[in-house]
Amino acid sequence: MSTTWIDEVNWDERGLVTAIAQDAQSGRVLMVAWMNREALAQTATSGHAVYYSRSRQRLWRKGEESGHTQRVLDIRLDCDGDVILLRVEQIGGIACHTGRSSCLYRRLESLGGEERSWSVVDPVLKDPATMYPSKKNSPSDPS
Amino acid sequence: MSTTWIDEVNWDERGLVTAIAQDAQSGRVLMVAWMNREALAQTATSGHAVYYSRSRQRLWRKGEESGHTQRVLDIRLDCDGDVILLRVEQIGGIACHTGRSSCLYRRLESLGGEERSWSVVDPVLKDPATMYPSKKNSPSDPS
Numbered sequence: 001m002s003t004t005w006i007d008e009v010n011w012d013e014r015g016l017v018t019a020i021a022q023d024a025q026s027g028r029v030l031m032v033a034w035m036n037r038e039a040l041a042q043t044a045t046s047g048h049a050v051y052y053s054r055s056r057q058r059l060w061r062k063g064e065e066s067g068h069t070q071r072v073l074d075i076r077l078d079c080d081g082d083v084i085l086l087r088v089e090q091i092g093g094i095a096c097h098t099g100r101s102s103c104l105y106r107r108l109e110s111l112g113g114e115e116r117s118w119s120v121v122d123p124v125l126k127d128p129a130t131m132y133p134s135k136k137n138s139p140s141d142p143s
Numbered sequence: 144m145s146t147t148w149i150d151e152v153n154w155d156e157r158g159l160v161t162a163i164a165q166d167a168q169s170g171r172v173l174m175v176a177w178m179n180r181e182a183l184a185q186t187a188t189s190g191h192a193v194y195y196s197r198s199r200q201r202l203w204r205k206g207e208e209s210g211h212t213q214r215v216l217d218i219r220l221d222c223d224g225d226v227i228l229l230r231v232e233q234i235g236g237i238a239c240h241t242g243r244s245s246c247l248y249r250r251l252e253s254l255g256g257e258e259r260s261w262s263v264v265d266p267v268l269k270d271p272a273t274m275y276p277s278k279k280n281s282p283s284d285p286s
Contacts (some may be wrong), residue, residue: 027169027170032163074250075250076249076250079239097222098222107215
């Protein structure tokens with residue numbers, strides 16, 4: 001693969017960068033994952049999001065099991081070169097392995113108050129058991 | 144400080160989590176930084192974004208020098224508990240230490256094509272030299 005543009009990314013000591021997926025239409029931040037060189041190269045070539053799973057230590061084509069792929073419309077890099085932002089079309093409208101539209105579904109209540117707690121503010125749109133029929137339990141990584 | 148809600152965050156081996164700031168009005172992802180427990184606690188209490196600078200190894204009140212503070216409207220936590228999302232009002236409309244509205248100002252051109260490169264697509268709104276008068280060079284972290 002051509003490496004020039006990939007070499008401008010500031011890969012960390014593990015060869016990874018933070019990758020954020022944002023819904024291009026709603027603007028909602030959907031999820032945060034990791035990419036290695038190959039994941040970024042495949043994402044750019046295929047036009048669909050490919051991440052690197054640290055727990056499984058392999059490339060992870062988003063939606064490979066759930067069908068909830070991400071069509072990539074735009075790839076951005078930050079000033080330090082260590083964050084990638086994907087603007088995507090989220091197929092199926094579900095990015096999270098819990099069956100929710102976004103992984104960012106817990107909101108801190110009583111911001112500025114004394115008693116605080118995280119509150120789940122987004123509904124489950126699809127039962128994870130039907131999203132990942134091959135697994136008894138939900139995977140630790142969204143897929 | 145009350146620790147219950149902070150203990151639900153999945154702090155990494157360094158005691159940090161990834162923190163994303165998103166403009167609440169435009170939906171634009173502005174920057175990505177790190178938080179430790181104290182940074183998150185101060186952010187929740189003060190209603191203004193406080194991060195942890197790894198390079199300076201200290202808390203970093205966003206805008207402490209530039210004046211480009213972030214008023215926090217909403218704090219979210221992801222499914223794995225290791226990503227914080229702040230929806231903010233970006234004071235001054237500049238989040239990046241390069242003087243741009245967002246740190247995500249480089250876009251990959253020719254997505255899907257053969258020849259690719261990063262292209263700067265956002266203008267500098269303010270000369271960094273006037274944002275950080277005490278420094279000869281721009282800081283490595285935005286502030």
